[in-house]
Amino acid sequence: MQPFIYQAPTSVGEAVALLADPACRARPFAGGTDLLVQMRRGLFAPEMLVDVKRIPELNRIDFDLVEGLTIGAAVPCAWLCDHPAVRQHYAGLIDAVSIIGGTAIQWRATLGGNLCNAAPSGDSIPALIVLGATAMLAGPHGARTVPVADFCIAPGKTVLRPGELLISLHVPSPATRTGARYLRFIPRGEMDIAVAGAGAWLALSNDHATITDARIALSAVAPTPLWVKAAGEALIGKPPTAEAFVEAAKIAQEAARPISDVRGTAAQRRHLVGVLTRRALRGALQRAKGEACHD
Amino acid sequence: MTSKTLVSATINGEPVEFLCEPHQSLLECLRNVLGLTGTKEGCNDGNCGACSVLLDGQLVNSCLVLGVEIEGRAVTTVEGLADWRGLHPIQQAFLEADGFQCGFCTPGILIATKALLDRKPNPTEAEIRTWLSGNLCRCTGYDKIVRAVQAAARHLNVAGQEVNE
Numbered sequence: 001m002q003p004f005i006y007q008a009p010t011s012v013g014e015a016v017a018l019l020a021d022p023a024c025r026a027r028p029f030a031g032g033t034d035l036l037v038q039m040r041r042g043l044f045a046p047e048m049l050v051d052v053k054r055i056p057e058l059n060r061i062d063f064d065l066v067e068g069l070t071i072g073a074a075v076p077c078a079w080l081c082d083h084p085a086v087r088q089h090y091a092g093l094i095d096a097v098s099i100i101g102g103t104a105i106q107w108r109a110t111l112g113g114n115l116c117n118a119a120p121s122g123d124s125i126p127a128l129i130v131l132g133a134t135a136m137l138a139g140p141h142g143a144r145t146v147p148v149a150d151f152c153i154a155p156g157k158t159v160l161r162p163g164e165l166l167i168s169l170h171v172p173s174p175a176t177r178t179g180a181r182y183l184r185f186i187p188r189g190e191m192d193i194a195v196a197g198a199g200a201w202l203a204l205s206n207d208h209a210t211i212t213d214a215r216i217a218l219s220a221v222a223p224t225p226l227w228v229k230a231a232g233e234a235l236i237g238k239p240p241t242a243e244a245f246v247e248a249a250k251i252a253q254e255a256a257r258p259i260s261d262v263r264g265t266a267a268q269r270r271h272l273v274g275v276l277t278r279r280a281l282r283g284a285l286q287r288a289k290g291e292a293c294h295d
Numbered sequence: 296m297t298s299k300t301l302v303s304a305t306i307n308g309e310p311v312e313f314l315c316e317p318h319q320s321l322l323e324c325l326r327n328v329l330g331l332t333g334t335k336e337g338c339n340d341g342n343c344g345a346c347s348v349l350l351d352g353q354l355v356n357s358c359l360v361l362g363v364e365i366e367g368r369a370v371t372t373v374e375g376l377a378d379w380r381g382l383h384p385i386q387q388a389f390l391e392a393d394g395f396q397c398g399f400c401t402p403g404i405l406i407a408t409k410a411l412l413d414r415k416p417n418p419t420e421a422e423i424r425t426w427l428s429g430n431l432c433r434c435t436g437y438d439k440i441v442r443a444v445q446a447a448a449r450h451l452n453v454a455g456q457e458v459n460e
């Protein structure tokens with residue numbers, strides 16, 4: 001690895017000043033589980049790493065039934081998996097963060113790093129998209145918010161401007177009769193990158209007979225995590241039946257733009273999108289009804 | 296060249312100060328600066344678990360931690376398991392249950408097992424296998440490792456009861 005300067009600021013202001021300084025090519029450093037690996041492969045040679053793990057705003061989880069959930073960008077996956085309210089109210093997010101790496105990776109890999117790395121296969125990203133999450137950013141020209149669905153623009157590329165830092169992710173409060181599920185396919189049981197993944201979120205009417213809102217998002221089948229708006233919209237107003245789920249899964253399959261690579265072929269990925277979308281919808285439905293999800 | 300940084304930390308219960316460069320991983324610092332070569336380097340990219348250590352009690356891959364990050368923190372390596380009484384019960388269990396062959400993965404697996412049993416004294420077989428999914432072993436086929444972890448859990452639970460009585 002190329003030498004660099006290490007800084008561990010304790011405030012957002014200091015971090016942004018370091019990142020925005022044109023005299024030094026600096027990069028945010030969270031768990032390092034993507035960044036250090038990429039630097040060793042020679043993909044980047046930043047002159048400075050700005051460790052974001054000592055900035056209080058980036059290292060806290062706030063939950064409130066009215067305000068919803070705010071997760072600091074530097075919160076590692078293991079904290080979310082151990083957080084009782086997150087487990088109780090955001091099972092669809094736990095599905096995703098609990099499968100990122102193995103135990104040791106879990107204590108380092110952050111939600112912010114997963115999003116900012118912008119891998120098409122980033123497991124948390126479809127889960128955040130279907131939950132309607134927004135990203136809070138701070139930069140040299142002030143703060144702004146961006147929907148997670150618009151955050152990734154190409155493999156490894158995001159809407160972050162020079163000097164901008166992801167502060168936190170906000171997930172809306174968990175409404176009653178809603179449920180979410182994220183699933184991926186990998187050849188091993190753990191510790192692998194998704195061949196394909198699907199997240200689903202559903203809202204039901206009072207009598208559980210009609211879908212009132214739905215969102216579906218996919219991983220590893222396009223240059224970025226993909227929100228398939230049309231697949232969710234096709235479910236609105238319909239009863240939550242297997243037939244309706246088959247229809248939505250077909251739309252998701254058509255929207256996918258998979259490639260063939262070492263992990264799988266385009267045809268296999270498109271097939272997986274169908275299977276995973278149907279299963280994710282079934283799981284989201286069970287959770288929306290307050291049932292346990294076993295699939 | 297960047298200058299060296301002085302890092303003060305606690306390693307295996309002892310206060311330690313050392314000089315390192317920011318790009319040196321904790322793994323490099325342990326092995327090459329501090330001479331603690333029990334922690335092994337396999338892949339150097341987070342996949343094999345040979346470099347597992349505890350950082351403030353949590354399991355991490357030391358190849359993906361920077362040495363400068365441990366300022367003010369506590370690290371436990373395989374060298375910190377045994378004490379004046381002899382081997383740690385986890386080490387003893389691995390010895391008795393043939394939980395290793397070449398031994399290269401063993402320091403990482405012992406540390407990962409300690410992290411598991413500290414958190415969950417009676418894990419199921421499935422929990423043991425999932426927990427150790429980040430620790431690769433090219434020799435044993437894993438079954439003997441799982442048996443060793445189960446034996447270690449039994450020994451530690453019996454020892455714990457004796458202390459309480």
Ligand SMILES: Cc1cc2nc3c(=O)[nH]c(=O)nc-3n(C[C@H](O)[C@H](O)[C@H](O)COP(=O)(O)OP(=O)(O)OC[C@H]3O[C@@H](n4cnc5c(N)ncnc54)[C@H](O)[C@@H]3O)c2cc1C
Pocket residue numbers: 027028029030031032033034035036037052073074099100101102105108109110111112113114115116117121122123124160164165166167191192193194340341342
């Ligand atoms: C063995 C192994 C297994 C893995 N398994 C999975 C898996 O199953 N699923 C999966 O999705 N990923 C997986 N990953 C990838 C990685 O662990 C995740 O993407 C992780 O969430 C990245 O978080 P981090 O904190 O380590 O990010 P870092 O490596 O620290 O940073 C990643 C990128 O984000 C930028 N960044 C970080 N924080 C901020 C911020 N606050 N603001 C702006 N930019 C920021 C960095 O500059 C860098 O470009 C795996 C990695 C390894 C090594």
Ligand code: FES
Pocket residue numbers: 335336337338339340341342343344345346347356357358359
């Ligand atoms: S050497 Fe660190 S995980 Fe392989």
Ligand code: FES
Pocket residue numbers: 394395396397398399400401431432433434435
């Ligand atoms: S005993 Fe040889 S790698 Fe595990």
